[in-house]
Every structure is written in structure tokens, then in C-alpha cells.
Amino acid sequence: MLRLANPVRRYAWGSTHALPDLLGTVPDGRPQAELWVGAHPAAPSTVPGAGRALDAEVADRPGAVLGDAARLRFGDRLPYLTKLLAAARPLSLQVHPDAARAARRYREEEAAGLPAGARRYPDPWHKPELLVALAPTVALAGLREPHDAAGLLQALGPRVGAGLRDVLDALRAPGPAEDRVRAALAHVLALPAATVRAVTAAAAGAAHGGPPHGAAAPGRPSPADPAPCDLGAGDPAAGYSALGDPATDPHRLALGLATQFPGDPGVVASYLLHPVALAPGDGLAVGPGVLHCYVAGTALEVMAASDNVLRAGLTDKLVDPAELLAVVDARPGPPAVLRPPPxxxxxxxxxxxxxxxxxxxxxxxxxxxxxxxxxxxxxxxxxxxxxxxxxxxxxxxxxxxxxxxxxxxxxxxxxxxxxxxxxxxxxxxxxxxxxx
Missing domain, CATH: 2.60.120.10 (Jelly Rolls)
Incomplete structure (x- = not known):
């Protein structure tokens, strides 16, 4: 077997203490966001006994490492990537394409000769993900029913409602729920910063004045949401729990997002999504087209080894609303939360x-x-x-x-x-x- 030495990725959203606490190392005051375990070429594990990176080891001995059956299905590469994730701040609001679109769009961008910084599809593979909480973790995943989202936004007040008229009209229009949600999301992603700030101010009033009409009372989950969990002060998610239970109060969750990304349309987009509070051991499966954001927490993450991410907001990276809207699965429904028995x-x-x-x-x-x-x-x-x-x-x-x-x-x-x-x-x- 191959003992691995695994790199730590230092993204700005990472926790300064969660990974060191888990790994038994001394914090250095800088964010440590992810520990990567795998052969992804961006940051492969190394094999100290062989003195080289794991991707090189796989490439040199594919038959022995991968076996014939795995090679036949995925080629001479390790098809998955395992991570430990420690988020003190939200990751981007994003989706992943399905396998067919990833392959087709990759070929198109290759043929067009797009440089790396302009590419939406750096590889030809899809990227299903599975997140399992190791500590209380907060996420957004899956789109709300249009009437539920409209009720939450309307409750912010008539002045804010005027700025969101196109969004509300789309949510309340006739036709399939999927089409209404997709149209509303398109309007949200085009909102000016001034409208987002008005929503943020109204959310602050709603959050500190009690739940408005249409929101569940604190501590009482709505039927569509998972049961809340207690986010302790020592967890990366504590900054969100201090504002209230994010699984039952979308106004407080939006306010927390706005403190990190003022004026970002992703703040308003959070009202279209299901908040999810994951207790340790709970899993969140994210398939193709599922709009999601990991807000805060510490978790194990396993995914297909791909970099295909389409972002909608809550990030300083490339945002492409048009491509995201072409990929997103706009069918309303709660996310797939997994709680397998031992x-x-x-x-x-x-x-x-x-x-x-x-x-x-x-x-x-x-x-x-x-x-x-x-x-x-x-x-x-x-x-x-x-x-x-x-x-x-x-x-x-x-x-x-x-x-x-x-x-x-x-x-x-x-x-x-x-x-x-x-x-x-x-x-x-x-x-x-x-x-x-």
C-alpha cells in the first residue's frame, strides 16, 4: 500500500484552527481550507516511500494501482478526490455540469483555443460530490418551491419588493415551477448592488425583529427543512449560529452572507435555496445541476476528480450566470440529506x-x-x-x-x-x- 503525504490548500475562506485541530498540528494563524488526498494534478498527494507525486505513481503503474476494470471505465487516472474541508466563510454559489455537457463543452473550448483563465470547462469530466459533516456544518442546496421563495422575499417589505418586482413576478407567473424558478434566478443574478444592499438592510430588520410571515419560528423547523443542530462557539459555523438557526431563518442566513459579500446577488439568491444544517455524520449528496453553497463547517468531501465549477456569486472568481443558468437543475425540491444507520x-x-x-x-x-x-x-x-x-x-x-x-x-x-x-x-x- 502507498502511505500518502497530503497537501493543505490555503484559501481565504478556510478556518485557522479546524484542520490543525483535526490533524494535531499547531495553527499558524493563516487559513487552512482543504486537505487534498488523491492524484489531482493541481495538488497531488505524494508517496514519500517512492519519492514522487501520486499522479506520477498512477501513471507509471496503472495496472497495479487502478486495476483493469477501473482503467476500462475511467482511463489511467484516479477517478475520485478525497478532501477534508474546513470553511469559516462561505464557498462560492455554484453548480456542476453533467457528464455529457462537460465533455462537449470541453471539446468546444479546446477547439476555440481558450486560455486557462477564460475557460469554464478545464477538463471533460463531471463532478458529483458528497459532503459528510465532521462538525456542525451549514449549507445551501436545492431550490425552493416558487411560492415559498416569493413569500420570503415579499415579507421583506414593500420598498424591497419594488426592487425585486421582476423576481417576484417570475416566481408567481403561470406555468411549470421549474420555468418560474429559473426565470427568477436569472433576474436575481442580474440585480444591482444597491438592490442587494436594500435586501440586506431589510433582512437585518427581519432577523432581529423575529421571523416574518412565511418563515418558521426560531427552533421550529419547517416541514421541508432538516432538523436543526446546535452550532457551538468552537465551530467554524459559529458566526452563523450567533445570528440564529440558519436552517429555519433565511433572513439571518442572508445577513451572514452579506457580511462577507456585500452587494453580491448571491445574498438574494440564498432566499431561493433550502438552508441545510448538517449534524456530524449527516451527508449531503450534490448531483449535476444542483445549485449549492457550503456556508461554514468542517467536513469530509469526496468527489469525481474534476475542476468543472460554474459560479453564480459569493466569490471573486470567474462568474458566468448564462452558463450556470444553462446547467442548473431548476426543479424545486429539498436536497438529498443522507443519514445512514450503522x-x-x-x-x-x-x-x-x-x-x-x-x-x-x-x-x-x-x-x-x-x-x-x-x-x-x-x-x-x-x-x-x-x-x-x-x-x-x-x-x-x-x-x-x-x-x-x-x-x-x-x-x-x-x-x-x-x-x-x-x-x-x-x-x-x-x-x-x-x-x-
């Missing part, structure tokens, strides 16, 4: 399977309290084991490796079955449907 697989070993429906990856989180190694994955393909807490040992027919929290190994196809022992929790990421 299942015993061996003495001292419990397994939670997160069914994200992705072809590139499958995720299981394992609680381990066992002295004797037990098989947790008998099929083939590349397998990543990332320790999340405690100390676990990974064994195969070819060796054994101990892992502390934040440490990881890649188990090649050629190593056979994966076994775990120890006292701790670990994530196991594999390519689904690959047999030896």
Missing part, C-alpha cells in the same frame, strides 16, 4: 454507507474498536483509507500501516482485500462495482 460488519466494526449514486466513488465511514483485523473491502480497484479520529491500522496481504487522524493510504488494486483494526474512525473511498 451496520455491524465484524466484531468491533460498524459501517455507514453513503449512497451518493456516483460512478467514480463510493464512501463508507467505519467505526473501529477491534484488535483483530477485519475485511472492510474485498473487491478491487484503488481504495483510499483516511483516518478521521483515533488510531487505525490498515492491512492487506502485502503489509500493514498505522494511521492517526488526518493520515491516509492508497491501497492499490494489486494488494487485494483491505482490513482494518484499532480504535478510531476511518473513511474508505473506493470505485463502486469493481471486482477482482
Amino acid at each position: 451496520a455491524p460488519v465484524a466484531p468491533g466494526l460498524l459501517r455507514r454507507e453513503y449512497a451518493a449514486g456516483a460512478d467514480e466513488f463510493a464512501l463508507a465511514v467505519l467505526d473501529v474498536d477491534a484488535d483483530e483485523p477485519a475485511v472492510v473491502h474485498a473487491a478491487g480497484g484503488p481504495r483510499t483509507v483516511l483516518a478521521l479520529s483515533g488510531a487505525v491500522a490498515v492491512a492487506t496481504a502485502r503489509g500493514r500501516c498505522g494511521l492517526a487522524a488526518g493520515e491516509a493510504v492508497l491501497v492499490p488494486d494489486a494488494d487485494g482485500a483491505v482490513l482494518l483494526s484499532g480504535r478510531g474512525r476511518a473513511a474508505l473511498v473506493a470505485v463502486p462495482g469493481v471486482d477482482r
